[in-house]
Amino acid sequence: MLPVYFLIDVSESMIGDTMRQLDEGLAKLSDTLKTIPEALETAQISIIAFAGKPKVIAPMVEVANFYPPRLPVGGGTSLGAALEKLMERIDREVRPTTPDRKGDWKPIVFLLTDGVPTDNPAPAIAKWKEKYARKASLVSISVGGRADLKGLREISDKTMILNDISDQAFTNLITWVTQSITIQSQSVGIGASGDGVNLSKALPDELAEDDGISAGLPDDRFAVIVGKCETNELPFLLKYEKSRHQGDVYEFRAAQGVSNQYFDMCADGGAIQEMNVKNLRGGASCPHCTHEITMAHCGKCGGIHCLDLRTKQAVCPWCGGAGTYGASAPDEPGFNVNRGLG
Incomplete structure (x- = not known):
């Protein structure tokens, strides 16, 4: 199977249109993936929400049984705690390859956040880089362009920036994520995924790949x-x-x-x-x-x-x-x- 994790920032700054757009987007993603044979055959999805503390709000299930709940909200942006929870779930849910059994494919993680960490994520980042970076592909998305890009680069295979937070921009983002999951599902279906992650190259205008230089804007919005x-x-x-x-x-x-x-x-x-x-x-x-x-x-x-x-x-x-x-x-x-x- 292809495990797909969504690690979603549900801190207070996300309330209002952003939280509504994410709720609607996850519902659309679920509906769309259920129409794609490769995704139905291989993909599994889980959602971990995090604010001051992380919480698994949708345990890992196959696409056919995935129905996203409404996102909660909390105070703080504890990225370190969120990474610890993610690593715990990967250890529990992703089956390793053994001499007697082929394990799951390398999981994809989509991390969506709109701000900077309010805890100290350094220990969790170091643990991720040492033990998990080779086990999973992590794609981080800075919602609104004010996330801590320097920190995200340390853990991400790809860092993306969503500069526009309009309804259409979120619709386009979810379409891109859905296409990326579909492409990766098709790749593993024919055994051609390799070690990396295959993301959709059809980037919407509102979504840009991080240039690796910008430090991002301070999040005092x-x-x-x-x-x-x-x-x-x-x-x-x-x-x-x-x-x-x-x-x-x-x-x-x-x-x-x-x-x-x-x-x-x-x-x-x-x-x-x-x-x-x-x-x-x-x-x-x-x-x-x-x-x-x-x-x-x-x-x-x-x-x-x-x-x-x-x-x-x-x-x-x-x-x-x-x-x-x-x-x-x-x-x-x-x-x-x-x-x-x-």
């Missing part, structure tokens, strides 16, 4: 604030994007309600960065309930939650403290809020 719904105590994420025209100002882009499983994929210790609310522009109503305000600041614990504007009273879902809230005056200094690691 987004600020993600974690709040909780005062009504049902479930977390929500507020995504802001750095303004192109106003220096340190971040403009509102998306609000997404998540389940408490969000914390399961957060790095231990939670958010370690702060920013002042004076740098944030815009907002939205709570994605879990009808409360108009999503930036109420608890004076007791500092937690962010939603607030009913009619009563201006709430019980903080973080610490249980009750209070009456008021709006800060324009000339008052803003308060700091925890910013997700991205």
